[in-house]
Amino acid sequence: MSFYSDDTGSYSYDVHEIGVGRTVTHTTGRFYVYVDGKQLYGVQSLRFEEMRDAAGDMRSRDIPSAEVRFVENSCCLPTWWSRSVVVPLDTEVRENSTGTFRDTWVDLPTHFNLFAGRYPAKPKGALTMSGVVGYSYQAETLCPTCTLKAMRANGIKVQKGKPHEGAIRRAAQNLGIDFDDEHSYDSGDFPTPVTEQQCETELTEVPSDKTGTRHAISDERCTGDGCGKWLVLGEKSPSEAALTRYVRDSYELPHALAKTVAGELRRWGLSHPEFIKEENARQAATMFPHDFATVDFRGNSQQVVMFPTPQADGDVCFYCEMLWEEHMFTCDTCGIDIPALTPHRHQVPTKGQCKHPLIPAP
Numbered sequence: 476m477s478f479y480s481d482d483t484g485s486y487s488y489d490v491h492e493i494g495v496g497r498t499v500t501h502t503t504g505r506f507y508v509y510v511d512g513k514q515l516y517g518v519q520s521l522r523f524e525e526m527r528d529a530a531g532d533m534r535s536r537d538i539p540s541a542e543v544r545f546v547e548n549s550c551c552l553p554t555w556w557s558r559s560v561v562v563p564l565d566t567e568v569r570e571n572s573t574g575t576f577r578d579t580w581v582d583l584p585t586h587f588n589l590f591a592g593r594y595p596a597k598p599k600g601a602l603t604m605s606g607v608v609g610y611s612y613q614a615e616t617l618c619p620t621c622t623l624k625a626m627r628a629n630g631i632k633v634q635k636g637k638p639h640e641g642a643i644r645r646a647a648q649n650l651g652i653d654f655d656d657e658h659s660y661d662s663g664d665f666p667t668p669v670t671e672q673q674c675e676t677e678l679t680e681v682p683s684d685k686t687g688t689r690h691a692i693s694d695e696r697c698t699g700d701g702c703g704k705w706l707v708l709g710e711k712s713p714s715e716a717a718l719t720r721y722v723r724d725s726y727e728l729p730h731a732l733a734k735t736v737a738g739e740l741r742r743w744g745l746s747h748p749e750f751i752k753e754e755n756a757r758q759a760a761t762m763f764p765h766d767f768a769t770v771d772f773r774g775n776s777q778q779v780v781m782f783p784t785p786q787a788d789g790d791v792c793f794y795c796e797m798l799w800e801e802h803m804f805t806c807d808t809c810g811i812d813i814p815a816l817t818p819h820r821h822q823v824p825t826k827g828q829c830k831h832p833l834i835p836a837p
Contacts, residue, residue, distance in 0.1 A: 504547040506562065506591075508533070511540045519546075521725070522592030523581055527564050545583060560585045607640055608674065609697065609706040610666035618706055621699030622666050631665075640668075669695075671707050678744040682758065690743075692750045705747060712746035721748045726756045728794055732765045739763075760795035764803040764812045768793045 506526040508518040510533070520526050526543045533541035544559040560583055568591060569580045579591040610622040617625060619639035626633050626646065634642045643666060647654035650665065657667040671693075678690040694707040704711050713721065718741065723733035725748070739759040745751050768781050769790040785799045792802065802815040813819050 504545060507544055507546050507559070509540075509542050509544050509559075510538060514544075514546075519727075520592070522579070522594065523562060523566070524568060524579065524592065527562075527566075531564055545586065545589065606670040606672065607668040608671050608709075609669040609695070610643070611662045611669055612666040613663050615698045616669060616695055616706070617666070617699050618697035618702060618704045618709075621697055621702050625699070626666065669706065674707055676744065680743045681745075681755075692744070694750070708747065708749060712741075713748070715741070718746065718748070722751070722756055725751075726753060726794075728756070728760065729766065732760060732763065732794060735763045736760050757794075757796050761797055761801075764805040765794060766804075767799050767802050767815075769799075 505519050505521055506523050508515045508526055508530050518526070518529055523543065523545075530541040530543050543562045543564065545562050546559040562581065562583060566581050566583075571578050577594040579594070581589050581591045583589055609616060609618050611617075612622055612625055613629075615621075615625070623633050623639060623642065626643070631646055632649065633646050644654050647665060652665050653659045654665075660667075674693055674695045676692050676695050678692065681690040694705045696702075697704045697706060702711075712718070715737065719730070719734045719737040722728060722737045722740070723730055726733075726736075728736060736756055736759040739762060740746070740751060740755060743755070743759075745755055767783060767785075769785055770781050770793050771786045781793065789798070791798055800815055803812050804815060805812055806819060
């Protein structure tokens with residue numbers, strides 16, 4: 476790990492964005508929304524435009540002090556080793572699109588050519604002017620590449636070297652099929668288009684809340700043999716390790732907790748960063764025993780210190796946003812899970828557990 480120092484502290488360069496399932500570039504921190512000079516925890520992103528929109532929305536709701544700051548920090552160092560600089564909401568955003576991703580940069584007085592986030596772009600050929608992202612063919616929902624393979628496997632001649640829609644349209648013309656009228660033929664005989672608006676995957680494993688909200692994402696996986704590519708995103712979900720790193724870095728969770736949270740999110744069907752919201756990550760974190768951590772300002776309002784126990788009434792955990800009393804801890808000695816207010820024969824002082832005298836376990 477490499478460092479540099481100045482009169483306000485020491486910092487690490489070795490912080491990088493984990494986005495779209497892979498390490499994409501190096502940066503030295505994140506963008507946060509501040510109100511009245513204080514950081515709003517949980518309102519943070521590696522992407523400037525997301526925080527710009529969030530701050531702009533707050534200003535439209537009569538919160539004029541809302542602003543975006545770039546906070547220079549590292550997940551490898553204590554949180555108080557950081558400094559911040561205000562990023563005006565009208566800062567010019569430069570971008571470069573590679574066809575798969577859209578990379579953005581901004582210029583700040585303290586950071587020239589600062590990387591400001593990577594966004595997934597619609598891959599070439601994945602979304603045409605007509606909005607086609609895939610096809611329904613022989614009881615399968617297929618991406619364009621798998622559709623062409625399936626057609627050729629079934630003896631349908633498809634011209635090579637053309638965009639998928641043009642090649643499929645020409646094949647339909649050769650077979651006397653009116654491709655523009657999908658009701659005139661059966662998808663078991665020839666592919667019918669699937670548009671972005673038609674894509675939806677219901678998430679039945681996401682725990683229900685009191686409102687009974689139906690959970691779904693506006694995308695579908697290709698069901699072709701061994702493919703699994705998301706039709707709208709045009710790419711596969713990241714590996715378990717990559718998703719763990721994304722959850723860890725995006726929501727500032729300890730690695731062990733991030734790994735269990737990422738696994739739970741995958742079980743729910745949220746296997747790609749583009750589908751994960753902060754509320755999903757925090758909700759998953761409440762389901763597993765973990766250290767309590769709360770943050771408090773010390774001295775300069777930009778300096779934040781993390782504590783393993785509540786410092787004031789109503790302090791919630793930085794990781795799951797639950798009260799300390801609602802926490803479940805794992806005893807370091809016997810390995811069992813213990814509710815925070817339950818007497819236990821062992822002490823867990825480093826995890827915020829009450830220090831009871833030796834009491835026989837029930």
